[in-house]
Amino acid sequence: xxxxxxxxxxxxxxxxxxxxxxxxxxxxxxxxxxxxxxxxxxxxxxxxxxxxxxxxxxxxxxxxxxxxxxxxxxxxxxxxxxxxxxxxxxxxxxxxxxxxxxxxxxxxxxxxxxxxxxxxxxxxxxxxxxxxxxxxxxxxxxxxxxxxxxxxxxxxxxxxxxxxxxxxxxxxxxxxxxxxxxxxxxxxxxxxxxxxxxxxxxxxxxxxxxxxxxxxxxxxxxxxxxxxxxxxxxxxxxxxxxxxxxxxxxxxxxxxxxxxxxxxxxxxxxxxxxxxxxxxxxxxxxxxxxxxx
Ligand SMILES: Cc1cc2nc3c(=O)[nH]c(=O)nc-3n(C[C@H](O)[C@H](O)[C@H](O)COP(=O)(O)OP(=O)(O)OC[C@H]3O[C@@H](n4cnc5c(N)ncnc54)[C@H](O)[C@@H]3O)c2cc1C
Numbered sequence: 001x002x003x004x005x006x007x008x009x010x011x012x013x014x015x016x017x018x019x020x021x022x023x024x025x026x027x028x029x030x031x032x033x034x035x036x037x038x039x040x041x042x043x044x045x046x047x048x049x050x051x052x053x054x055x056x057x058x059x060x061x062x063x064x065x066x067x068x069x070x071x072x073x074x075x076x077x078x079x080x081x082x083x084x085x086x087x088x089x090x091x092x093x094x095x096x097x098x099x100x101x102x103x104x105x106x107x108x109x110x111x112x113x114x115x116x117x118x119x120x121x122x123x124x125x126x127x128x129x130x131x132x133x134x135x136x137x138x139x140x141x142x143x144x145x146x147x148x149x150x151x152x153x154x155x156x157x158x159x160x161x162x163x164x165x166x167x168x169x170x171x172x173x174x175x176x177x178x179x180x181x182x183x184x185x186x187x188x189x190x191x192x193x194x195x196x197x198x199x200x201x202x203x204x205x206x207x208x209x210x211x212x213x214x215x216x217x218x219x220x221x222x223x224x225x226x227x228x229x230x231x232x233x234x235x236x237x238x239x240x241x242x243x244x245x246x247x248x249x250x251x252x253x254x255x256x257x258x259x260x261x262x263x264x265x266x267x268x269x270x271x272x273x274x275x276x277x278x279x280x281x282x283x284x285x286x287x288x289x290x291x292x293x
């Protein structure tokens with residue numbers, strides 16, 4: 001089963017106030033091998049159907065903060081105790097992230113995968129909002145000034161107060177998609193979006209009828225959709241696609257290759273730390289480095 005290329009459970013956020021679980025995620029197809037590499041508090045990303053008792057006990061001994069399984073921890077083929085032991089130990093388990101309906105935000109934004117009509121977006125941070133807008137927005141608005149002016153009801157003659165002829169138009173055609181944006185954190189989604197542009201995204205998504213659900217605990221992904229718990233009650237969101245907007249890994253292959261050949265290189269920006277939406281840090285690091293070399 002294919003493991004997603006983006007590590008799902010590393011939740012993003014500003015330094016000091018991250019939502020959800022923020023921890024190093026270790027990936028391995030074999031639970032036995034990953035157990036040897038896991039440190040306290042880390043997240044185990046495994047691919048293990050019918051998680052057995054011995055493997056679960058080992059994960060508990062390693063004090064992992066969460067387990068993300070590409071397969072189903074219980075398939076129903078035979079009784080197995082592993083998942084219950086993990087849950088009893090207070091370790092959340094998310095199942096089925098290797099399901100074919102699951103894709104990463106980069107799959108979607110690069111066009112490598114096209115989500116279906118009903119979409120669940122896991123992670124309502126900046127990238128989650130951007131992906132929802134990408135799925136529901138009209139690309140013409142970015143490319144054609146007239147389309148932009150029409151959608152936002154801008155008065156091109158600038159004779160009306162504020163240059164707007166009224167609120168954004170609701171009659172602009174939108175793709176026939178139902179999008180639900182979910183987050184583990186309680187409270188209103190989007191509170192941490194940028195002050196200058198966040199309101200635009202929120203207005204756009206409201207206009208497009210995006211549903212937002214906070215405070216959920218994801219349990220598994222099956223052919224029926226995304227299963228989660230809200231206020232202790234199990235729920236199923238029937239969707240065709242699940243898009244993970246919950247974290248990313250640094251792309252360091254070039255750095256590793258250079259280091260292996262003994263060629264000096266420095267890491268900055270996303271290659272240094274990919275856990276935050278922080279272009280400012282990337283620019284700052286690059287500028288400071290540039291003046292020293
Ligand atoms: C959907 C989305 C929305 C975001 N919104 C915001 C936001 O609103 N505010 C904010 O502050 N941050 C935002 N970010 C994060 C921001 O984009 C990153 O923090 C920033 O781009 C990091 O800059 P960088 O130069 O380190 O990496 P990048 O911008 O990723 O640039 C790295 C470049 O190196 C190239 N590259 C990689 N490997 C190689 C190689 N081996 N050889 C040659 N080239 C290579 C890549 O193709 C890429 O062009 C967002 C990110 C995403 C995905």
